[in-house]
Amino acid sequence: METPDTNGADSEQATLSTGQTVSLPLSTTATMMGAVVPAALEPVRELLPATLSPVRIGPRTAAVAFLSVEYHSVDGGTIEPYNEFGVLVPALRGSSRTDLMGWLPGGVGGYVWYLPVTTEPARALGVEIWSYPKVCGEIEITDTGSRRNTAVSIDGDHLITVEIERPPTLPIETSVRAESYTSHDGTVLTEPLSFEGTIGAWPFSTRLSYTLGTHPRADVLRELSLGTRALVRWYGKGTFVIRSGTPIETV
Numbered sequence: 714m715e716t717p718d719t720n721g722a723d724s725e726q727a728t729l730s731t732g733q734t735v736s737l738p739l740s741t742t743a744t745m746m747g748a749v750v751p752a753a754l755e756p757v758r759e760l761l762p763a764t765l766s767p768v769r770i771g772p773r774t775a776a777v778a779f780l781s782v783e784y785h786s787v788d789g790g791t792i793e794p795y796n797e798f799g800v801l802v803p804a805l806r807g808s809s810r811t812d813l814m815g816w817l818p819g820g821v822g823g824y825v826w827y828l829p830v831t832t833e834p835a836r837a838l839g840v841e842i843w844s845y846p847k848v849c850g851e852i853e854i855t856d857t858g859s860r861r862n863t864a865v866s867i868d869g870d871h872l873i874t875v876e877i878e879r880p881p882t883l884p885i886e887t888s889v890r891a892e893s894y895t896s897h898d899g900t901v902l903t904e905p906l907s908f909e910g911t912i913g914a915w916p917f918s919t920r921l922s923y924t925l926g927t928h929p930r931a932d933v934l935r936e937l938s939l940g941t942r943a944l945v946r947w948y949g950k951g952t953f954v955i956r957s958g959t960p961i962e963t964v
Contacts (some may be wrong), residue, residue, distance in 0.1 A: 729837040735788045737842070738956040745949045746861045747780040748877050748921045749803065751940035760802055760826055764901045764961060765894060768803040776803045776944060777937060778823060779875050779923065781863040783854055784835075795835040796852040798865045798873075800827040800934070804894060806961055822892040822903060827930055829865055829872070843904050843958050844897035871926025873934070878920035880946045882913030895958060902958030910951010918943050
């Protein structure tokens, strides 16, 4: 597989084990809904590699994000549409600071802890290109009015069901940049992300609910003492571009 220069403008190609050849950086169109909830600092810290620190929102409180995504087009149709559900940890390189809002839209990265998807090509794409912890699962996304319900199971084992109310959106298209973090063979990678489209965000609300299931990863989430109040909810619909990962410097 060829690896692109993340700082270059030229597109390169990568062939997946499932046979598809995609262009990088990868351009997708997607609709996403997410929420950040408070969590106990020390258990969250244990989810991160040593080179990253959780974003602190209080002396003993960190944060965890849930993200529900429908990918409508991937690389112009090279990969068939799929659904995705992410559990991310807002994180920083080195020492942490109290700066949750800096995570949206940029400044702070999200460590991708778990990332179920609905197709094998989508799993191969994430694992082989960016070392995302993708697994195949069943992700049912239902939009009813302003609410999105996302039910996630892995091999029939219920992980989580999340319902989020869409926040107000801006009337104009907006561009934002951020980054995600992944781990590969003991090395932490950062992947630059960009999004252009309709976005919205709203802080501090109870317009979120979730139920944890019986999957082993749900047991780990229970140990985080997750809160039930959304620190922030966000929504986006537009074009999402992911560049290849590069190792971060050890801090």
